[in-house]
Amino acid sequence: MFDFDMLGLAPALNEALTRAGFSEPTPIQNQAIPLALEGHDILGLAQTGTGKTLAFGLPLINHLLAEPGKPAPKTAKALILAPTRELVNQIADSLRNLTDGTRLRVATVVGGQSINRQITFLARGTDILVATPGRLIDLMDRRAVDLGSVRHLVLDEADQMLDLGFIHALRKIAPRLGTPRQTMLFSATMPKQMEELSRAYLENPRKVQVSPPGKAADKITQSVHFLEKPAKPSKLREILSRDMDALTLVFSRTKHGAEKLMKGLVADGYNAASIHGNKSQGQRDRAIKAFRAGEINVLVATDVAARGIDIPGVAYVINYDLPDVPDNYVHRIGRTARAGREGEAIAFCSSEEADLLRQIQRLMKIDIPVASGTLPQGAADEARGAKPGGNRRRGGRGGPPAANRGGKPAHTKPGGQSKGRRPRRRSAAAS
Incomplete structure (x- = not known):
């Protein structure tokens, strides 16, 4: 396994990774980052939780740091599309941690938030725009954003975007993007439509796959x-x-x-x-x-x-x-x-x-x-195929608590204190 500093990233990125506590890339990062740094289109397949955000985020930021000039008003240099508001915010937070202290700006546009505020922010231009397709099209229709300067496109969780019907939105967005451009498509599964999507939007992509589609994390x-x-x-x-x-x-x-x-x-x-x-x-x-x-x-x-x-x-x-x-x-x-x-x-x-x-x-x-x-x-x-004799880990919630070597219940804190046997009455429902 290589260290991040062996992948050829900019010093500012290596410093940001060190501050965040990252030292070794995951398999998907180790394979995808060098190819993306070379400018190849990427088709990345990896199970959820394996670090796909850094796999596309690090080379993307590295490219933008090397490009001179600030973004023009209402423009973006890179576009990342994701299917849900939560995922957009999660990606943006990760990228902001990496760009802290640099000149790069990260903006988000999602539904459920003030579109006027988003219009005001985009008026200044941004380096990286992370968006849900629906709200982005709303902003395009209002001429609040010009995507002609986008030279880097990322489609994250593309299979879910297909499930949610976002392919129609993508067909409206793609023709407005700049060319030539680098496109990276990342997904945890590979339905048949994904092959068609990759052929339509990726040019001679390098395929990176670190686990079979449909496989859960080993742990x-x-x-x-x-x-x-x-x-x-x-x-x-x-x-x-x-x-x-x-x-x-x-x-x-x-x-x-x-x-x-x-x-x-x-x-x-x-x-x-x-x-x-x-x-x-x-x-x-x-x-x-x-x-x-x-x-x-x-x-x-x-x-x-x-x-x-x-x-x-x-x-x-x-x-x-x-x-x-x-x-x-x-x-x-x-x-x-x-x-x-x-x-x-x-x-x-x-x-x-x-x-x-x-x-x-x-x-x-x-x-x-x-x-x-x-x-x-x-x-x-x-449902045939499900067998009795559950795979219970240390007396976990899937079955009755098992005894550990000391004869104590499996969910016991050090010192023998029972862990949360009485329901707490404090509640915090979302409101």
Whole structure:
């Protein structure tokens, strides 16, 4: 493994990486950065949580530092498109940490925020523009931004943009970009449409792949509980009560379901908040900030958060509802076991969701171990491949607490103090 300072980055970037505590590149960074520095178009495939932001961000900033001149009013030199507001903000925060102390400016445009404020900021021009496609088109229609100076394009989480129908927006944006340009496309999965997308927007790309599409991080312990829908609330509370201090992300399929679930948890004394499409951007940002800081430890979310949360401390991901799109399961559970840590992913599966489980297992080419319960024979046939004898890590939430070598419960703090057995009454619902 190389050090970052061996990749040929500008001294200012190496200093920023040192300040941030980065010393060695991840596999996707190690392979993609040298190729991107040479100016090649990049097709990068890597599971979530492997460092794709730095893989495109470092060479992008390196190129811009070498280019003379400031951006003209209403223009940008580089454009990064991402599917969700949370992911846009996450990318921008990472890039600002790297450009701190340089002349480069990073701007964001997303829906749910004041478009007039964004127009005012863009009037001065920016070096790097990070945007969701919808709001960017709104600004283009108002002639608030001119993309003709863009010579670097990044499409992050491109597969989700395809799922959300952003391909039509991309077709409106791409013709307005400058040429020639370098394009980097990064994704965690590789659906068939992705090949078509890469052929349309990348020129002789270098393909970088560090894990098979649909594969979860190695340090995620997975399990599934078979139970019907009415039993899910009590099972969720049973699991949460085993480790009250851990940061836990709970996924619901619908906005209404997420809000109802969060309010029920708060009423029962759990420290919970929610984020979904019916929340304002301010509410979503505050909830994520509180979750990151540990002020709340249960965050209930829809798939709006499946790729927009990079919080290394997330210990558990609970799929209260299985996603309709199998790829989203991979992205959801990728919110844990980040930055080399271990994590646990727990799924609830009812009879109605048996086929969804089968699709997920087919995509991942694994049988998810069963922690508890059984399905009726017909549904079990749909979900065949899941085997009993769950893969429980140190008595984690996926099954009953196991004894460690000292005979103490697995979730016991040093000194024998029980960890959070009494639900806390302090709550911080997003508002």
